[in-house]
């Protein structure tokens with residue numbers, strides 16, 4: 001089968017399109033024919049190993065799993081002998097952050113991992129990008145216990161995480177003020193933002209409003225700069241470690257001080273989360289934003305584009321055509 005493999009850490013050019021053996025599912029695994037996957041910031045981070053800490057999860061000197069890719073949508077083609085919850089022909093989607101393997105024509109994943117059947121009436125292209133950005137957003141929403149009636153500011157509302165956060169936080173009932181570039185104001189409004197700040201015109205840290213939560217989904221600000229726009233017990237969260245890795249450090253200290261605080265939750269994902277996101281997609285409360293698609297053969301170009309840090313939402317890879 002065709003796959004994008006990576007034998008060493010480095011720039012996008014370490015990725016190679018190769019013929020590799022088709023995987024065989026273990027007793028508790030399903031074999032999936034992959035139609036679509038994505039290139040996202042998580043995949044890029046683990047590919048480059050820019051943050052050394054990522055190597056403790058993916059291999060100290062070189063990647064443990066040569067086939068990369070975490071998000072997938074496809075169809076069940078084979079079953080391990082113990083699998084009960086899927087059958088051949090089921091359309092599925094999900095997120096494999098342990099053994100990866102989605103940048104290939106076939107992949108395997110445990111039936112009890114983050115995989116479920118696809119929402120009704122969406123395409124494979126729409127299904128693959130449901131999970132990456134949304135599960136980070138969900139972790140932060142839960143950590144901050146965001147609820148109805150609260151005011152939340154989201155910086156970077158056009159990334160995969162930010163565009164999911166606008167929709168999910170709106171669904172949780174909070175009022176969203178979203179920060180983005182001029183060209184995306186209409187898009188972000190359409191995602192449900194109550195108010196939109198164009199960062200080319202206005203510095204959101206100088207607003208006169210105060211928020212229960214400031215969620216920096218692109219990690220461009222700091223707790224110090226956002227303090228004036230946080231309510232007395234307001235929460236600051238960021239997707240980046242921050243200058244001198246201050247965010248995880250502040251998350252250890254500030255909750256003990258009783259005032260404004262930083263949270264930096266460790267991201268997790270489960271089958272329950274995937275099923276929750278599926279329900280939101282089915283009820284049209286959440287729709288992943290898609291910037292553009294590339295064929296599998298152009299994964300290096302797709303990766304270069306994602307690493308411009310200017311994608312709007314998600315970048316999809318078409319592995320096989322559904323016909």
Ligand SMILES: NC(=O)c1ccc[n+]([C@@H]2O[C@H](COP(=O)([O-])OP(=O)(O)OC[C@H]3O[C@@H](n4cnc5c(N)ncnc54)[C@H](OP(=O)(O)O)[C@@H]3O)[C@@H](O)[C@H]2O)c1
Pocket residue numbers: 040041042133136155156157158159160161162179180181184199217218219220239240267306309310311312313
């Ligand atoms: N902690 C983790 O495990 C983890 C995992 C994945 C990603 N991340 C981090 O999460 C962040 C978001 O990733 P992502 O995939 O959602 O988005 P992304 O690909 O980094 O997209 C960035 C978006 O933010 C906008 N943007 C750029 N500069 C901005 C600024 N100064 N103010 C406001 N918006 C700005 C860009 O649009 P315009 O340029 O058009 O405004 C673009 O749409 C990244 O920093 C990434 O490293 C962390």
